[in-house]
Amino acid sequence: xxxxxxxxxxxxxxxxxxxxxxxxxxxxxxxxxxxxxxxxxxxxxxxxxxxxxxxxxxxxxxxxxxxxxxxxxxxxxxxxxxxxxxxxxxxxxxxxxxxxxxxxxxxxxxxxxxxxxxxxxxxxxxxxxxxxxxxxxxxxxxxxxxxxxxxxxxxxxxxxxxxxxxxxxxxxxxxxxxxxxxxxxxxxxxxxxxxxxxxxxxxxxxxxxxxxxxxxxxxxxxxxxxxxxxxxxxxxxxxxxxxxxxxxxxxxxxxxxxxxxxxxx
Amino acid sequence: xxxxxxxxxxxxxxxxxxxxxxxxxxxxxxxxxxxxxxxxxxxxxxxxxxxxxxxxxxxxxxxxxxxxxxxxxxxxxxxxxxxxxxxxxxxxxxxxxxxxxxxxxxxxxxxxxxxxxxxxxxxxxxxxxxxxxxxxxxxxxxxxxxxxxxxxxxxxxxxxxxxxxxxxxxxxxxxxxxxxxxxxxxxxxxxxxxxxxxxxxxxxxxxxxxxxxxxxxxxx
Numbered sequence: 001x002x003x004x005x006x007x008x009x010x011x012x013x014x015x016x017x018x019x020x021x022x023x024x025x026x027x028x029x030x031x032x033x034x035x036x037x038x039x040x041x042x043x044x045x046x047x048x049x050x051x052x053x054x055x056x057x058x059x060x061x062x063x064x065x066x067x068x069x070x071x072x073x074x075x076x077x078x079x080x081x082x083x084x085x086x087x088x089x090x091x092x093x094x095x096x097x098x099x100x101x102x103x104x105x106x107x108x109x110x111x112x113x114x115x116x117x118x119x120x121x122x123x124x125x126x127x128x129x130x131x132x133x134x135x136x137x138x139x140x141x142x143x144x145x146x147x148x149x150x151x152x153x154x155x156x157x158x159x160x161x162x163x164x165x166x167x168x169x170x171x172x173x174x175x176x177x178x179x180x181x182x183x184x185x186x187x188x189x190x191x192x193x194x195x196x197x198x199x200x201x202x203x204x205x206x207x208x209x210x211x212x213x214x215x216x217x218x219x220x221x222x223x224x225x226x227x228x229x230x231x232x233x234x235x236x237x238x239x240x241x242x243x244x245x246x247x248x249x250x251x252x253x254x255x256x257x258x259x260x261x262x263x264x265x
Numbered sequence: 266x267x268x269x270x271x272x273x274x275x276x277x278x279x280x281x282x283x284x285x286x287x288x289x290x291x292x293x294x295x296x297x298x299x300x301x302x303x304x305x306x307x308x309x310x311x312x313x314x315x316x317x318x319x320x321x322x323x324x325x326x327x328x329x330x331x332x333x334x335x336x337x338x339x340x341x342x343x344x345x346x347x348x349x350x351x352x353x354x355x356x357x358x359x360x361x362x363x364x365x366x367x368x369x370x371x372x373x374x375x376x377x378x379x380x381x382x383x384x385x386x387x388x389x390x391x392x393x394x395x396x397x398x399x400x401x402x403x404x405x406x407x408x409x410x411x412x413x414x415x416x417x418x419x420x421x422x423x424x425x426x427x428x429x430x431x432x433x434x435x436x437x438x439x440x441x442x443x444x445x446x447x448x449x450x451x452x453x454x455x456x457x458x459x460x461x462x463x464x465x466x467x468x469x470x471x472x473x474x475x476x477x478x479x480x481x482x483x484x485x
Contacts, residue, residue: 148433152446170353170433171443177342177431184345186353186432 030099031230039078042068043098043223046083050198050255051104051122051220063122063255064220067239068102070247071222074238090115093223100235101223104195116226118235120219120263121248123256126155128213129182129197130189136212142167147189148181150174155191158215183207191215194256211257219263240265274453277444284440285461291354291436292423292469295361299422300415302362303369308399310374321370328367334428336360341432357429357436365422372414376407405482412482416473420466427462437461 034040044064045052055061060081072079082098089105092098093115104124107117128147130136136145143164149156151171159169170187172178179200182190190197190209201209222239224232242248243263252260309321328336337360344351351359380403388398408415430439441458445451 151442171435171439172433173431173442180342181433184342185350186341186345 028227028229028231030225030228031234034075034077034099034231037077039080040072040075040100041080041082041098042072043082043084043089043092043101043103044068045085045103048104048195049202051124051195052102063251064102064104066251066255067121067222067242067248068100070242071100071102071235071238074241075234090223093225096225099225099231104220105223106218107221111223114226116224116228116232117221118224118232119239119243119265120221121239121242122220122252123217123258123260123263124194124220125217126153126158126191126193126215127197127211128159128189128191128215129201129209130212132208132210134188136189139163139213142189142213145189146170146187147191148172148178148187149191150178155193155215159191162215182209198256217261269453270450271453271457273448274444274450274457277440277448280435280440280444281437281457281461284435284437285465287354287435288423288426288437288465291357291361291426291429291434292419294358295365295422295426296419298358298362299365300369300419302366303415304373304404306366306370307373307377310370311377312395312399325367325370328364329371333360333364333425334431336364337428337432353429353432353434356432357426357434360429361422361426364425365418368418368421369415372411372418373407375414376411377403379410380407408482409478412474412477416470416477419473420469423466423469424462 044060044062046054046060048062048064050062052060052062052064060083065081068081069079082092084092084098084101084103086103089098089101089103090111093101101115104122105111105117106124111117128136128142134145136142139162143166146168147159147163148170149159149172151173156169156171159167163169170181172181175192175196178192179190179196181187183200183204189212190200192200197209197211201207222235224235239248243260248263249260252258306321306325309317310325313321337356340351340360340363341353341356384402384406385398388402393402426436427438429436430442433439435443437458441454445454448454
């Protein structure tokens with residue numbers, strides 16, 4: 001009896017959760033209501049430098065935050081930043097807690113089933129980083145150097161394929177030890193994601209590390225609720241204009257230390 | 266039902282072999298140096314001056330009351346900030362020697378302290394110098410008494426070298442990690458490596474039980 005009640009309850013809860021998580025295509029009215037409210041809710045990361053993080057003045061800053069602010073400004077509304085995490089950002093969007101996801105969101109087929117994506121606005125990449133004093137112009141320059149990398153990551157795979165055999169690849173178990181090896185100068189170079197490298201450099205300014213070589217590109221897109229075509233079109237317009245006038249390039253240079261490269265439209 | 270595929274893993278045998286080689290090398294260096302350090306420390310704790318006794322006592326307590334991986338991280342990641350940068354392999358050997366030295370110190374000391382009083386008196390009546398007494402009369406039977414415990418400790422340190430993969434030393438367990446992340450056959454990789462460690466430990470124990478009585482504390 002008790003079990004039956006519990007399972008009924010569980011069934012009700014599950015269906016409630018499912019209906020919240022996968023709503024029918026939203027009515028295409030977000031843009032109208034944003035303009036009416038004069039405010040847009042933007043999901044940004046608050047702990048993911050250099051994309052979205054707390055600056056020294058306790059204000060959110062980063063590529064994502066600047067881009068989100070730009071969109072709000074162009075719409076002529078107030079930007080309402082909502083900190084989101086990687087697991088909760090898509091449910092937040094679907095349940096209308098936010099209108100856009102601007103938090104280093106990558107595009108993949110699974111995600112495309114549940115949300116729509118704008119054009120890309122910023123690069124996200126795995127790369128080789130090293131001290132300013134060390135000149136690395138091509139993969140051949142890696143010969144005879146030492147590099148720290150996290151075992152089994154994309155950057156580990158790519159390095160193995162493209163680097164000269166004399167590059168000593170030192171593999172660590174997680175990003176923290178990989179970065180520690182580089183910061184303590186146990187290795188000359190570091191292969192990691194842009195966000196990890198930026199955080200490492202930000203916390204250890206004495207290292208003077210900079211971007212050297214690109215290993216893999218996977219740019220960021222803004223997430224929009226399925227079916228919100230008016231909002232999607234408007235944001236795309238803003239992003240394309242910002243790309244054309246060099247604003248996105250400027251953001252990328254400022255926070256990532258390199259240009260946007262070719263962003264997929 | 267899970268299907269096993271050992272062939273995929275065994276195809277990576279050069280990596281396993283290199284890993285095995287490094288594990289054996291690390292163990293060989295650290296066993297010899299660690300046992301010597303331990304014996305020296307045991308002597309110091311019994312016969313050294315008061316300051317030396319204190320210093321060695323502090324070292325033993327420090328090592329025996331902190332995790333090995335932290336000691337390793339301290340040597341590899343910490344010492345460079347004091348200006349001492351060691352290669353991965355040297356850092357591993359140093360950490361293992363340091364670790365074994367402290368445990369071996371206490372094991373050997375236990376052996377030394379159980380020397381029967383009569384033997385010391387006999388040594389004195391023969392007018393042996395303190396060094397002769399220690400090296401000829403006290404140490405060999407003491408080592409014979411604690412040999413099984415010391416061998417166990419050396420094997421523990423050998424197995425502990427698995428942690429060295431954390432600072433990118435490509436020893437046996439790191440080889441298993443690499444193989445499992447390349448072939449996605451983690452279960453098989455770890456079964457094979459477990460078997461290798463088991464055989465290695467048994468072989469090492471047999472070797473030391475053979476070497477000990479013949480070369481280290483031979484009764485002649």
